Amino acid sequence: MAERLIRAIDCLIEEGGQWQLRPHDIAIAAGRITALAAPGSIAPSDNDNVIDGRGLIAVPGLVNAHFHSPDTLIRSSAPLLPLELWSLHSAAGRERRSPREAYVSAMLGAIEMLASGTTTVLDHIRVSPDIDGPVLDAAASAYRDIGMRVVMAPILADIPVAETLPLTPTDIGGDDIAGWGRRRPLPAGDQMAIADGFIARWQGKSDRIHCALGPSAPQRCSDDLLDRIAALARHRKLPVHMHLLETEAQRAIGDRHPGGTLARLGEIGLMGPRTSFAHAIWLGDADLDRLADAGAGIVHNPVSNARLGSGFCPLHGMLARGIRVGLGTDSCCCNDSANLLETTKWAALLGNLVTAGPERWTGPARALHLATAGSADVIGLKLVTGRIAPGLAADLTLIRHDSPALVPLLDPARQIVLSGASIVIDQVLVAGETVMQAGRASRIDQTAIWAEARELAAARLSDTEADYAMAARMAGPITRMRQRLAKERAE
Numbered sequence: 133m134a135e136r137l138i139r140a141i142d143c144l145i146e147e148g149g150q151w152q153l154r155p156h157d158i159a160i161a162a163g164r165i166t167a168l169a170a171p172g173s174i175a176p177s178d179n180d181n182v183i184d185g186r187g188l189i190a191v192p193g194l195v196n197a198h199f200h201s202p203d204t205l206i207r208s209s210a211p212l213l214p215l216e217l218w219s220l221h222s223a224a225g226r227e228r229r230s231p232r233e234a235y236v237s238a239m240l241g242a243i244e245m246l247a248s249g250t251t252t253v254l255d256h257i258r259v260s261p262d263i264d265g266p267v268l269d270a271a272a273s274a275y276r277d278i279g280m281r282v283v284m285a286p287i288l289a290d291i292p293v294a295e296t297l298p299l300t301p302t303d304i305g306g307d308d309i310a311g312w313g314r315r316r317p318l319p320a321g322d323q324m325a326i327a328d329g330f331i332a333r334w335q336g337k338s339d340r341i342h343c344a345l346g347p348s349a350p351q352r353c354s355d356d357l358l359d360r361i362a363a364l365a366r367h368r369k370l371p372v373h374m375h376l377l378e379t380e381a382q383r384a385i386g387d388r389h390p391g392g393t394l395a396r397l398g399e400i401g402l403m404g405p406r407t408s409f410a411h412a413i414w415l416g417d418a419d420l421d422r423l424a425d426a427g428a429g430i431v432h433n434p435v436s437n438a439r440l441g442s443g444f445c446p447l448h449g450m451l452a453r454g455i456r457v458g459l460g461t462d463s464c465c466c467n468d469s470a471n472l473l474e475t476t477k478w479a480a481l482l483g484n485l486v487t488a489g490p491e492r493w494t495g496p497a498r499a500l501h502l503a504t505a506g507s508a509d510v511i512g513l514k515l516v517t518g519r520i521a522p523g524l525a526a527d528l529t530l531i532r533h534d535s536p537a538l539v540p541l542l543d544p545a546r547q548i549v550l551s552g553a554s555i556v557i558d559q560v561l562v563a564g565e566t567v568m569q570a571g572r573a574s575r576i577d578q579t580a581i582w583a584e585a586r587e588l589a590a591a592r593l594s595d596t597e598a599d600y601a602m603a604a605r606m607a608g609p610i611t612r613m614r615q616r617l618a619k620e621r622a623e
């Protein structure tokens with residue numbers, strides 16, 4: 133027995149790497165698609181909530197596999213600078229975040245994502261100065277309240293930032309960098325207890341809220357912390373998500389470990405199919421082979437990589453090796469959009485600039501696969517979302533045929549990806565429930581959240597003077613370090 137029926141809708145379905153438009157009735161029960169059938173062949177029962185699908189295209193809800201919700205409240209506050217300098221500015225708005233700020237910030241991102249057709253997000257949630265249970269609970273509550281599907285991956289890190297950059301005395305020169313980035317984080321055991329408590333409170337309590345572990349990055353975690361993360365992930369069968377080799381400086385510090393960063397992760401069991409790595413830019417061929425052998429996933433963030441000047445991600449080399457790849461927007465301080473469709477267009481086209489031969493280009497059809505089933509797979513939700521198929525969640529974006537971008541309609545996947553800025557979304561369903569219609573969230577007062585967000589952001593950004601002064605003092609050393617690393621690479 134269906135509970136919801138979408139009648140006579142054109143469904144965008146991927147078959148053998150090709151996207152086809154197929155008209156169907158979609159029956160939905162208990163949040164899942166129970167049947168796809170010829171239009172008009174499923175009779176609604178008296179209690180069914182029916183959507184007339186004529187004039188609409190159902191697309192799998194997009195899956196944003198790398199996002200940091202706390203940054204949305206201070207969207208666009210950080211200047212366009214390389215990651216190491218950018219992070220000094222973006223950190224200014226992060227400290228001492230209240231649960232209410234975390235809630236409003238997560239809600240802001242969820243509204244933007246749902247409005248642009250994303251139904252699932254992996255929130256690699258950074259709670260500064262340290263992981264904090266009530267703040268994590270507040271962010272998870274925001275996703276619960278608005279009805280979005282989420283994988284909550286709390287960030288864990290126990291090595292001060294100052295110890296994770298390969299700065300030499302020559303780089304530092306005469307600059308005064310005392311007091312920068314040296315605060316001792318909470319001990320590994322305490323951080324794990326908070327993460328474990330959060331997971332115990334949320335995992336399995338709602339079919340839309342999933343949990344993972346989110347070590348910040350290998351260079352920011354002690355061996356003790358990584359061992360504990362690997363043990364808890366094994367014990368609770370959790371996905372693990374972390375940044376990996378995003379900048380050249382990270383490559384330089386990572387190489388100080390015998391065998392390099394990937395060898396270290398492999399030894400402790402953090403490089404298998406349950407692990408996904410965000411960015412993964414500074415990898416050589418041997419690294420990519422190792423990742424492919426291990427079955428680990430990658431989350432490609434092309435807009436963030438360009439915004440931060442981090443480097444060129446070898447997407448083609450990953451796909452050619454059969455590495456599982458998804459897409460992410462990264463944070464609203466380094467993109468500055470949470471619109472995954474825009475990121476999908478970048479993923480479709482960017483490699484054309486450096487990849488000889490169109491047969492090796494990614495293209496819009498493959499990019500759309502990465503943004504849906506690909507992302508769902510790398511964050512552990514392959515059997516939950518990312519495709520329009522019986523048994524999977526009814527996470528659907530319904531696009532109007534009379535969108536400016538879709539007239540005339542020659543190649544739906546190509547047009548949705550490449551002309552995505554001009555599509556019109558009628559409504560968005562998560563687990564069969566309409567959670568966004570005509571750009572307005574159904575369950576919450578979006579206008580009130582926006583008003584509160586403006587006030588909270590103004591208050592938070594009014595007190596950044598000390599942090600920005602520190603960023604200015606670090607500009608010289610970090611710039612010299614970056615220039616030295618680039619010169620060493622060229623030699």
Ligand SMILES: [Zn+2]
Nearest residue numbers: 375410462463
């Ligand atoms: Zn990130």
